[in-house]
Amino acid sequence: xxxxxxxxxxxxxxxxxxxxxxxxxxxxxxxxxxxxxxxxxxxxxxxxxxxxxxxxxxxxxxxxxxxxxxxxxxxxxxxxxxxxxxxxxxxxxxxxxxxxxxxxxxxxxxxxxxxxxxxxxxxxxxxxxxxxxxxxxxxxxxxxxxxxxxxxxxxxxxxxxxxxxxxxxxxxxxxxxxxxxxxxxxxxxxxxxxxxxxxxxxxxxxxxxxxxxxxxxxxxxxxxxxxxxxxxxxxxxxxxxxxxxxxxxxxxxxx
Amino acid sequence: xxxxxxxxxxxxxxxxxxxxxxxxxxxxxxxxxxxxxxxxxxxxxxxxxxxxxxxxxxxxxxxxxxxxxxxxxxxxxxxxxxxxxxxxxxxxxxxxxxxxxxxxxxxxxxxxxxxxxxxxxxxxxxxxxxxxxxxxxxxxxxxxxxxxxxxxxxxxxxxxxxxxxxxxxxxxxxxxxxxxxxxxxxxxxxxxxxxxxxxxxxxxxxxxxxxxxxxxxxxxxxxxxxxxxxxxxxxxxxxxxxxxxxxxxxxxxxxxxxxxxxxxx
Numbered sequence: 001x002x003x004x005x006x007x008x009x010x011x012x013x014x015x016x017x018x019x020x021x022x023x024x025x026x027x028x029x030x031x032x033x034x035x036x037x038x039x040x041x042x043x044x045x046x047x048x049x050x051x052x053x054x055x056x057x058x059x060x061x062x063x064x065x066x067x068x069x070x071x072x073x074x075x076x077x078x079x080x081x082x083x084x085x086x087x088x089x090x091x092x093x094x095x096x097x098x099x100x101x102x103x104x105x106x107x108x109x110x111x112x113x114x115x116x117x118x119x120x121x122x123x124x125x126x127x128x129x130x131x132x133x134x135x136x137x138x139x140x141x142x143x144x145x146x147x148x149x150x151x152x153x154x155x156x157x158x159x160x161x162x163x164x165x166x167x168x169x170x171x172x173x174x175x176x177x178x179x180x181x182x183x184x185x186x187x188x189x190x191x192x193x194x195x196x197x198x199x200x201x202x203x204x205x206x207x208x209x210x211x212x213x214x215x216x217x218x219x220x221x222x223x224x225x226x227x228x229x230x231x232x233x234x235x236x237x238x239x240x241x242x243x244x245x246x247x248x249x250x251x252x253x254x255x
Numbered sequence: 256x257x258x259x260x261x262x263x264x265x266x267x268x269x270x271x272x273x274x275x276x277x278x279x280x281x282x283x284x285x286x287x288x289x290x291x292x293x294x295x296x297x298x299x300x301x302x303x304x305x306x307x308x309x310x311x312x313x314x315x316x317x318x319x320x321x322x323x324x325x326x327x328x329x330x331x332x333x334x335x336x337x338x339x340x341x342x343x344x345x346x347x348x349x350x351x352x353x354x355x356x357x358x359x360x361x362x363x364x365x366x367x368x369x370x371x372x373x374x375x376x377x378x379x380x381x382x383x384x385x386x387x388x389x390x391x392x393x394x395x396x397x398x399x400x401x402x403x404x405x406x407x408x409x410x411x412x413x414x415x416x417x418x419x420x421x422x423x424x425x426x427x428x429x430x431x432x433x434x435x436x437x438x439x440x441x442x443x444x445x446x447x448x449x450x451x452x453x454x455x456x457x458x459x460x461x462x463x464x465x466x467x468x469x470x471x472x473x474x475x476x477x478x479x480x481x482x483x484x485x486x487x488x489x490x491x492x493x494x495x496x497x498x499x500x501x502x503x504x505x506x507x508x509x510x511x512x513x514x515x516x517x518x519x520x
Contacts, residue, residue, distance in 0.1 A: 054420040077422035084417065094288055096413060097469035104410045108421035113403065140467055160421065 013062035037211030081162030092142035105159030131155035147178030268379035274394035276485035280477040283456030296453035304353040324437035377448035377500025448500035
């Protein structure tokens, strides 16, 4: 793979649930080191897009290329780390410790019929440290707060040593103070560990402050570029309709 | 030495019982955490239809039970995956359906009611040497199946979506899990009985879960509770002349209540 080749490329991707077209002719690329924020209204196709990149859904038309390979032939799925939306509401009664959750991040990489090696255990320990949850390693995940559980799932994704990290509305159910440290953590992963990040959110403020590039999605791509160039009133109207315009103005005045 | 072990049939019952006591809660653990414990009862009823077929055709009922429940396991999983019926309804369909089949076959082949009772509630005096070998052999298969694919089965149970996103063949793992469950259940009905095997798979697991430990520790605790229940239950069954399945499950219940009382939340 050449240095210039993008990690993720979508070319004319469309997807519908029955007659409901949720993604229409979507084309874009994600390059190494990018911090891409994907925003759009609920039902705008954000989660569908995530599932297509993860290979959980297949596009009706168009192609998806991951690390230079067509997604049908792409086997190293663990290179894309995924932090799902429902982390805060995850099954609290499941008997599983923080360490056991984070170790699941290595399972696909280790492969069938092989055990955890010393190196695997070191990588898991490092992921626990990096996410700042090493002290909870033997705690049941149901006993943690939403913000702590969030970090457990990030550590889980990091344990697979991904090249790309995809986070789908990762701060739902996480309190404001924890959100701030969480965003700083993501920035440091992108800056210091050169991790490519796709951050999916409905929160324009967060995306415009945190992401280096932004992609606006409402069935088709409404904007794509640096946040300061892309998020103008016209784009916001296309995303959320007329009535949201003033609210977002107020938000900017506060910030 | 205890006089109980002078009898070959008791030795066989203990050997088969211990094998089942290990395998049942291991499978049960995976079913309980997936909120899928009803599968155990469903497959037990399917096994019963298999037993009826075996008796009717004069072949080893355990073997016909295993074959039928494995076939049903595939049927259940593919119907669930088709999305045409709710998962729960699929289980209801198979549970009542196989009971209906069993009853029809039993009414065609008249005159073995005493034998039938032993399959419903478990019996220690009826474990034949061939039953024992089938039980031990297949219990080893189930045990090794889970051990070899432990980390993948565990991941697919904890979070199937994440497991699939990271590249695991979740559907095939689920089918494997259900097939292993089918084998384990068909094996167990000789000792524990159709109506009670679900309890042996579930009660030790929910007892172990009271202690608030991780997956692996909970799994080992549930095997411990299950083995104790089987061993004490078989003793009680012998000395007080009780149906073995009932005695074993009541022991498991005692451990559950004790666990509730010991660990106060």
